[in-house]
Amino acid sequence: MLTRALAILLLCVCLPAGALAQTTKLRVSTNQNIDAAAFEAAKANGYFAEEGLEIDTTPVVGGAVGLPAVAAGQVQIAASNLITIVLGVKNGLPFKIIAAGDASSSAPPDLAGVAAKPESGIKSGKELEGKRLAVNTRNNIIWMFARAWVEATGGDLRKVSFIEVPFPQMVDAIRQGRADAAFIVEPFLSVGLKSKEIEVIGWPYATVLKNAPISQWVASKTYIDQNPQVIDKFVRAYNRGTDWINENNRNEKWVSLISGYTRIAPDIVRTAATPLFVKSMDVGQIEKSIELMRKHGLLQAGDRIDVPGLLYRTVASQK
Template identity: 35%
Template sequence: MFVVARGIVCALLIVCSVPCRAAEPATLRVSVIPTSVLAPLYAGIKYGYFKEEGLNIDLAPTAGGAIGIPGLVGGSYDIAFSNNVSALSAVAQGIDVQLLAPFPEGAADETAVIARKGEGIKTGRDLAGKTVAVNTNRNVIWLYVREWIRKTGGDPAQVTFREVAFPQMIDALKQKQIDAAFQINVFVIAAGKDPALEIVSFPYREVQPKVQPSQFLATRKFIEGNKDKVARFLKALKRGNEWFDAHIGKDELFSLVAEFTKLPEAVVREMKFQPVAKKVDADELEKTRDLMKREGLLKADVDVKKMIYAE
């Protein structure tokens, strides 16, 4: 009798434990950097879209995107924020990563080449013999500034490229340690207000106006083993995207971005926000791949269509 009762209790416990476990949210570890393009992800977290999909997003913020892919391969992250050049390099080196989702458009209007005012730097041709700052050599910023120099009559071989972190570029420029810098949004805004500096050009506009530099990546191995989790992640992210699109120019978006980037809200209000791209664009990725090949950044050929995750 006691044995039967114990059996019933055990059976009940097993039956109960299944729904209990199912109710526990699954965790996804996502590497992020403090950039405004991640606003849809943060909106999804803030407004509970991921929770509603049974997902707990464990954010792993890093200061730069450099550790995103190594962290992904090493298993520290499930999904990493990275860029198109790093993703293509990874695939060419046999690291099987896939691009999961598009980001807000408008990279072409946010990143600019800046220089000291009155020194006559207007095009790539004016940079012959000069020094240009990039955040990382042989990565996305370096690649596109070189192409911009070429397109505007210059020769990248005659330009010295120096690695300087984005926050230090303006000071380096003013102290004449460099002659121009390819900068990201917040610092472009700061440079625009500085009487000693001027915005020379928005290189993406001239090289590849529809470029999609930012990506969410995951390894194919992870995606195949966690198809349901990835689908739920993308579903919640889509709602975050919709929220983002609906709040462009509104206070809620400004305060959300100020909150996670820790930027002063006054600066955030000056940023240009564009709607989220409808899809990861293979044609744009092909253009990036071809540029990389020309600069010798890709040794192996990459089929970009296979890199884009299709649900």
């Protein structure tokens, strides 16, 4: 009885101090590509540690296991992209975006472009009619913007066939004539361009939606409700990472950080175009993306998405 009372007393006295001193363990699922740059910067520079967070990363490559892992409570925070997040929310999974990741730029060169052989004569969606356009996966963000670009440049979507080719193989697919064009992301795009065997014929993001939201950081509503301080700390540290990435853009420290966690050779990192790393999200941009999702059949007319409800306060505020 006495020990119990003592314990409660101790708890009351120590709680504020204890909350500061104690480290919280967080498991985070990340994609080991350029989108994770700000996160990796925050980790490497010790920003998470300064907030008392111990980060255990579960890196994923080329896959989409982040959101299922959050839903299953396996990881607390995961990197994902707006399309996948919205589809998850539509299916009743209670995700919230806690930190903005990155966005496409407003003018070329962008983080991804449509490329074709120079001698093919393909310059727009119109010339792709009856031809094959490669995307990495159907029903994702790349596929959706590729479709929107074909339409915006005069192509008839019913006449263009979309084939699935993983990003690393896209340049080879064009070279060997297995695809007539491909929507390729960096760094594969700039390496392919160096060979002079392909050229960029369009920038779907800049054409369809400038500064399109690309990747975001997500947690489940349950976790956020139970651990609001942890989320605050994570986002604070993460945003410092974003600042670091933007301040050090393309200097040697920046190149070695990105080359270090992606394992991409420094020379390739130096020449590849990068996304914009942002700290907040604009409701209008999200609504435009959702409109595109409806137009291309990823959402049905009856699906209601509460856009402000997608954003946790750490990402909605324009600080």
